[in-house]
């Protein structure tokens with residue numbers, strides 16, 4: 053049995069073997085890949101005005117399946133969500149100097165997609181309970197130059213999308229939902245990722261379902277879907293070959309953001325597993341929360357009323373006044389117990405060298421500063437195949453460190 057002395061102070065660690073790793077890939081994906089390999093066609097796009105402009109068999113089948121799963125008119129696959137975000141901003145046709153309201157608490161790609169087109173990111177503070185942009189702050193930062201909002205569905209649940217869509221309607225703005233971390237989460241009666249004008253999903257290797265690298269962009273607007281497909285696949289060359297292109301698309305730049313047939317074949321299998329994988333995560337979170345929520349000073353993430361959370365990450369908050377120790381010391385002690393966690397998610401993005409060197413705007417963001425520097429602990433130990441015994445070790449480590457906070461503070465037992 054583990055001693056009560058903290059491992060950091062010379063005691064025995066709660067957990068002395070590594071946790072099993074997450075792997076959602078099985079025999080069905082192997083078979084799907086083999087079938088593609090047998091055809092010899094690993095990608096089937098042509099970057100010209102051509103029937104294969106929109107990709108091959110697997111890509112198109114995957115897009116149709118994504119459309120029907122999420123109940124959207126158009127799903128456009130990409131080689132990453134980063135590409136998808138760039139295509140989404142590109143499809144809006146922003147001009148340099150246009151402003152886009154963004155979150156400082158997200159992966160950098162949610163904002164580089166704005167700066168790459170010369171638009172100005174306007175960072176707004178986040179909601180303390182849900183870590184997503186605060187609609188009140190969004191409203192305060194809208195100017196005559198504001199053209200769009202990138203709303204990130206952070207950690208596995210949707211942003212305050214009703215309020216954000218309301219503001220967008222009032223001010224004539226477009227909303228891009230970065231749903232990279234929340235595929236399968238519900239926002240009321242709808243899926244997260246399908247509430248904004250454009251939604252972007254990620255299929256990178258760290259996400260709940262993956263194709264190694266990959267992304268999907270969704271929209272219900274046919275004109276936007278065409279632009280997304282053009283930007284994905286050498287727009288300028290395709291448009292040059294079109295018999296009668298519309299004036300508004302003549303200036304579109306294309307990239308090569310194309311997904312391969314292999315990735316699409318894997319994605320088709322992974323999509324079928326999404327609901328089960330999310331349920332398995334949610335069940336484990338429920339087990340963790342039932343005990344972690346009893347530790348004074350540890351606050352499990354709140355779930356937005358009427359919505360569901362699919363837990364890409366569990367963003368716990370540590371209230372140091374209640375628990376009697378600083379967040380960073382707590383995390384160090386947890387790690388010594390063999391239960392890794394990270395102190396904070398990302399540094400507020402407006403502090404990143406790239407964004408500091410470019411035009412940007414932000415007022416003070418006291419909530420994100422406090423969350424990042426003092427409160428947030430990122431736990432990712434709740435995926436299948438972790439068992440109740442594994443989760444018990446996670447819980448025991450948090451309990452043990454919390455109970456020994458006085459010793460941790462003074463550095464002695």
Ligand SMILES: *Cc1c(COP(=O)(O)O)cnc(C)c1O
Pocket residue numbers: 131132133134135158159161162204230232233253254255256265266267
């Ligand atoms: C993972 C992620 C991305 C980027 O996804 P890629 O597919 O790796 O490009 C963008 N935004 C958020 C919030 C993410 O978590």
